[in-house]
Amino acid sequence: MDNSSTIQKPFPGQVHPTAGGGVLISKLDDVINWARSNSLWPLVFGTSCCAIEMMSTAGAKYDWSRFGFEVARATPRQADVIIIAGTIVNKMAPVLKRLYDQMADPKYVIAMGACATSGGPFFYNTYSVVKGADHVIPVDVYVAGCPPRPEALLHALITLQEKIKSGGKRERIDIDGNKLGKAD
Amino acid sequence: MTNEELKTQLSIIHTSLTFEEGGEWINAVVPATEWKALALHLRRHGSFLFDYLFCLTCVDWKSHLTMVYHLTSTTARHSLVVKAKLDRNRPEIPTVADIWRTAEFHEREVFELFGVNFTGHPDLRLLILPDGWEGRFPMRKDYDDPINMIKL
Numbered sequence: 521m522d523n524s525s526t527i528q529k530p531f532p533g534q535v536h537p538t539a540g541g542g543v544l545i546s547k548l549d550d551v552i553n554w555a556r557s558n559s560l561w562p563l564v565f566g567t568s569c570c571a572i573e574m575m576s577t578a579g580a581k582y583d584w585s586r587f588g589f590e591v592a593r594a595t596p597r598q599a600d601v602i603i604i605a606g607t608i609v610n611k612m613a614p615v616l617k618r619l620y621d622q623m624a625d626p627k628y629v630i631a632m633g634a635c636a637t638s639g640g641p642f643f644y645n646t647y648s649v650v651k652g653a654d655h656v657i658p659v660d661v662y663v664a665g666c667p668p669r670p671e672a673l674l675h676a677l678i679t680l681q682e683k684i685k686s687g688g689k690r691e692r693i694d695i696d697g698n699k700l701g702k703a704d
Numbered sequence: 705m706t707n708e709e710l711k712t713q714l715s716i717i718h719t720s721l722t723f724e725e726g727g728e729w730i731n732a733v734v735p736a737t738e739w740k741a742l743a744l745h746l747r748r749h750g751s752f753l754f755d756y757l758f759c760l761t762c763v764d765w766k767s768h769l770t771m772v773y774h775l776t777s778t779t780a781r782h783s784l785v786v787k788a789k790l791d792r793n794r795p796e797i798p799t800v801a802d803i804w805r806t807a808e809f810h811e812r813e814v815f816e817l818f819g820v821n822f823t824g825h826p827d828l829r830l831l832i833l834p835d836g837w838e839g840r841f842p843m844r845k846d847y848d849d850p851i852n853m854i855k856l
Contacts (some may be wrong), residue, residue, distance in 0.1 A: 611834065624764045671717075703835035 541697040549687065556600070556626065557684040560677070563599035565619065567606030568632040571665040577670040589677060596622040601680065603673070604659075606687040607635035607642060610648040619681045627686070630660045630676050633667040641666070671672075705751070705782045712839035714784075715750060718742055729774075736771070736788045740798035742853045746775060746784070747803050753777045754784060760811065761819040764845045769795050769818060790820065799825040817843035 526676060533546025533553050566574055577584050578592065579690060593599040596619045608616055620627070631653050636642025639651035663676040705713065707730045714721055724731035728855055733741050746754040759774035769790040776783040788797055800821040801808040811822045816825040819841040822828055824840075830837055840849060 611832075646849075647840075647847065647849060651851065 549587060550685075553685050555686060557601060557681040559591075559597050559630065560589055560601045560680070560684075561591045561593050562589055563602045563619065563623070564594045565591050565602055565605065567604075567608060569637065570605035570636070573667045573670055574632065574673060575601055577673045582670040582674060584674060587674070587677060587681065597624060598619070599623055599626040600626070601630060602657075603630045603632050604636040604653045605632045605638070605667075608656065609651050610650060611648075613650050613656045616653065617656050628661075628680055629653075629657055629659045630661045630673075630680060632663045632673060632676070633668055634664070637662050637664070646658065662665045674680055705780065707782075708754075710782055712786060715814045716734065717745060717749070724787075727785075729783050731787060733789070736790055737843075738795045739771075739786070739788050740800070742786070743773075743800045744784075744804050751780075753780050757800070757806055757810075760807055760814065762814045763816065764843065766792075766845050767821065768792050771797055771814070772818065773800070785847045789854070791852060795820040796823060797821075798823050799828075801825055817841060819844070 532550035536543045631637050636653045639649050640650035661676045661680045663672050667673050714744050722733045744754045754775040754777050756776045761772050763770045769792055771788045773786045814820050816830045816833050
């Protein structure tokens with residue numbers, strides 16, 4: 521993968537130097553998405569062992585602040601992204617929904633690990649586990665693993681940044697879907 | 705007391721006890737109807753003083769249920785496991801919540817997960833499972849997950 525074109529993507533637009541400063545030509549949407557993608561504040565939320573890997577990703581060795589994720593918030597009202605790090609049980613589902621509803625738009629969701637993706641090891645014969653967090657809230661990026669390594673979570677976070685930079689978001693997908701529906 | 709001394713003492717005070725061999729602790733098997741009297745004795749008698757119930761659980765053997773009580777004494781420093789066999793269709797055993805207070809929550813948990821009726825329990829209702837769950841017992845071997853079930 522050519523990192524220079526993805527992770528180190530330059531500011532979107534062209535700078536034309538002029539006397540006494542410069543002129544920037546860009547699209548406002550691109551600038552907004554660029555800003556959003558580089559300052560994603562995650563919610564402090566972990567329901568099982570995936571949370572340990574998430575903490576490791578936040579720690580010095582993997583250090584997600586290199587990509588703009590260091591401002592973990594303990595309140596959903598200040599968070600942009602919720603990383604569902606762990607098993608979601610039936611009793612936790614309404615809490616997760618409420619946390620998501622309390623987050624301000626635009627908001628993003630990463631399903632980390634097998635449990636958050638599909639219920640994972642609790643898929644069969646359980647009396648308590650939700651079989652995938654996407655039964656409760658919409659998910660932007662899924663990460664495989666049980667639990668995923670910090671590298672995998674970093675990859676997911678960078679993938680989310682790419683998605684935001686390219687303008688991909690839930691509302692836009694809905695609009696496209698409706699257009700297709702009308703064409704039919 | 706050592707395990708052997710405990711076993712001798714127990715055999716004297718309670719003749720209907722049988723013992724299972726093997727393991728770190730001695731396993732005494734008691735008829736469910738006699739459990740309450742034995743428990744009171746184990747808690748209060750000067751040579752036992754089992755003041756700490758550190759585990760209370762149940763096992764589904766398909767043919768029957770077994771209640772398992774792990775007891776220890778913080779003063780005399782000895783431990784004991786007491787088991788009681790229950791009828792799977794109508795599991796019932798006296799509560800020990802009045803002897804060891806910790807049993808109150810543990811018995812509620814066994815009640816909701818295995819369906820054991822603890823007679824004389826002060827507040828026998830669901831502990832963790834959502835309201836309206838009554839009638840299905842998730843920890844029994846024949847529990848079926850209505851959404852995704854595989855049989856082995």
